[in-house]
Amino acid sequence: MQRRLxxxxxxxxxxxxxxxxxxxxxxxxGRHPVFVALCVMDVLxxxxxxxGRSAMDGPVLRVWRRxxxxxxxPTLAGTVDxxxxxxxDPVLPLTVLAWVLLPGAAYLATGRAxxxxxxxxxxxxxxxxxxxxxxxxxxxxxxGDAGVLGDPVALWSLAVVGVGQTAGILAAVAQNPGTGGGSxxxxx
Numbered sequence: 001m002q003r004r005l006x007x008x009x010x011x012x013x014x015x016x017x018x019x020x021x022x023x024x025x026x027x028x029x030g031r032h033p034v035f036v037a038l039c040v041m042d043v044l045x046x047x048x049x050x051x052g053r054s055a056m057d058g059p060v061l062r063v064w065r066r067x068x069x070x071x072x073x074p075t076l077a078g079t080v081d082x083x084x085x086x087x088x089d090p091v092l093p094l095t096v097l098a099w100v101l102l103p104g105a106a107y108l109a110t111g112r113a114x115x116x117x118x119x120x121x122x123x124x125x126x127x128x129x130x131x132x133x134x135x136x137x138x139x140x141x142x143x144g145d146a147g148v149l150g151d152p153v154a155l156w157s158l159a160v161v162g163v164g165q166t167a168g169i170l171a172a173v174a175q176n177p178g179t180g181g182g183s184x185x186x187x188x
Contacts, residue, residue, distance in 0.1 A: 104130025129164020
């Protein structure tokens, strides 16, 4: 069976995106590379939506199609936020939280819809990791400026999200060879 880039791409892109995000929060990835990454993400979100629109018609795939569309809005907002060189980027934490919560909710929905084990457990764990990470990141973001929590909590929270969402997308790629990594279980 021949696999296309749309089949395995998400399995490569999700961990790469979280590595860049964690790297940016750790100070290892600068503002310009993050801007470029967001521009690439904007294009890929549209490309994956257009390429997979007709195939993404099952109950689980419709959820993921909505994630692509809904995720484009905060991604574009984050891109614009970085394009305007104002010294601070107030929209970026909201962009990050959107990409923690949108797939997190979709993984929970996928876990409810998929009966096949171990995939079901992996999807639930990916959703739970996203929710835990969202709580930690939001807390670090809101309280961190006061010096109470700050960067370590944000970094650990994003790492939890990255590991969880990477596990979820790799499970989707493994579960649905030949149907796209974003297929996450309509054939379960």
